[in-house]
Amino acid sequence: MKKWIFFIFPLVIISFFAYEYIEFAEAPRTLLAVENDQVYRGELLLVSRDFSISEQxxxxxxxxxxxxxxxxxxxxxxxxxxxxxxxxxxxxxxxxxxxxxxxxxxxxxxxxxxxxxxxxxxxxxxxxxxxxxxxxxxxxxxxxxxxxxxxxxxxxxxxxxxxxxxxxxxxxxxxxxxxxxxxxxxxxxxxxxxxVGFPHSAIMHKENWVLEEYLAYLREHRQYKTTVQGIKYEITYYEMVEGLEVPVIPERPYYISGDNMSGVIVTVER
Ligand SMILES: [Zn+2]
Missing domain, CATH: 3.30.1380.10 (Muramoyl-pentapeptide Carboxypeptidase; domain 2)
Structure with a gap:
């Protein structure tokens, strides 16, 4: 076997992991302040027999x-x-x-x-x-x-x-x-x-979840990551607390919706 193979092979392996790391590592984030009443605004609000709509x-x-x-x-x-x-x-x-x-x-x-x-x-x-x-x-x-x-x-x-x-x-x-x-x-x-907006409708369709199940999943697991139509999405649930700040990626689109119960869902496009 040629000697150069011993150099090329590790190089390929290292490049692969470096690519994966760059791709999935935390992109630089900035913190965004979220107002308390955001819990009651947005496209993912759960309104049902148990939860009524708020003024906001x-x-x-x-x-x-x-x-x-x-x-x-x-x-x-x-x-x-x-x-x-x-x-x-x-x-x-x-x-x-x-x-x-x-x-x-x-x-x-x-x-x-x-x-x-x-x-x-x-x-x-x-x-x-x-x-x-x-x-x-x-x-x-x-x-x-x-x-x-x-x-x-x-x-x-x-x-x-x-x-x-x-x-x-x-x-x-x-x-x-x-x-x-x-x-x-x-x-x-x-x-x-x-x-409910995209990509939430796509996730609920794929997982066969109704809104109650989707929100329950997010509250329990805090995060759902997915790629839909070539775009990477990171959906994260935050319990509302006084002075809540959530990380978003600068210059990338993000959307925030309350759940009409106790938290907010932040959707970040990667
Ligand atoms: Zn109807």
Whole structure:
């Protein structure tokens, strides 16, 4: 064997580990101060029978759907007075445009944002079996939408099937799946989609988690690392304390959301 091999071989090994080290080592971080009320703001808020929305969690980008219909031209709007978050509508529009490419385009919208008074009225009319009290519905957050199909019921229509398989790619999740009633406390709702943003929707889809399970995982394990569509994400949970500071990577995108319980989730793109 040639002598040079004894030099080259260790060099290759060292280079490999050096690359891995640089790739995965802690990139330089700066500390970011997080306000206490961040716990109650953001796209990962858990709102349920047990956790109600806080004043800080109320959306501030609600518009009349009739005025902004052009943002989701694929959507049939039976009631133009439906109110919706502009951000949600924009993401919904992007998703439905993709569905149309797959020739699935008979979508209709039944409900999006509801204010607390409307929710209270609904609860009074429908009762606790079919509605949630004011402040306990995701519709009060402005992050959920009830989508229907003009081709029949969502559990069998192509629109329902398509969304169940693809919504995660656009930041949405089927919030109350069939086999998760014990976890969510809500029966299967093939029409109710919740916006949680990317990459959270991708993680929940991959792990087959509903929001309750995802947040429980983060609280227990503190961190989840993943690579989605070539981008590395680091998702870290922090218990809220006075004067909380969280590390982020300078000049890299980051997102912060509360869990509406006791902490915040910091998502850093590597
Ligand atoms: Zn709903």
């Amino acid at each position: 969690g109320l959306p501030n980008d609600i518009v009349m759907l009739g005025d902004y219909k052009s943002m989701a031209p694929e959507l049939w709007v039976p009631d133009t007075s439906i109110r919706i978050s502009r951000n949600l509508l924009q993401n919904l529009g992007l998703m439905l445009k993709e569905a149309k490419k797959d020739r699935v385009d008979h979508f209709m919208i039944n409900s999006a944002y509801r204010n607390l008074d409307t929710q209270a009225q609904l609860y009074k009319e429908m009762g606790s079996e079919y509605a949630l009290p004011a402040g306990h519905s995701e519709h009060n957050l402005g992050l959920s939408v009830d989508i229907g199909s003009t081709d029949g019921s969502m559990d069998t229509a192509p629109e329902g099937r398509w969304l169940e398989q693809n919504a995660w790619k656009y930041g949405f999740i089927l919030r109350y799946p069939k086999n998760k009633r014990e976890v969510t406390g809500i029966q299967y709702e093939p029409w109710h989609f919740r916006f």
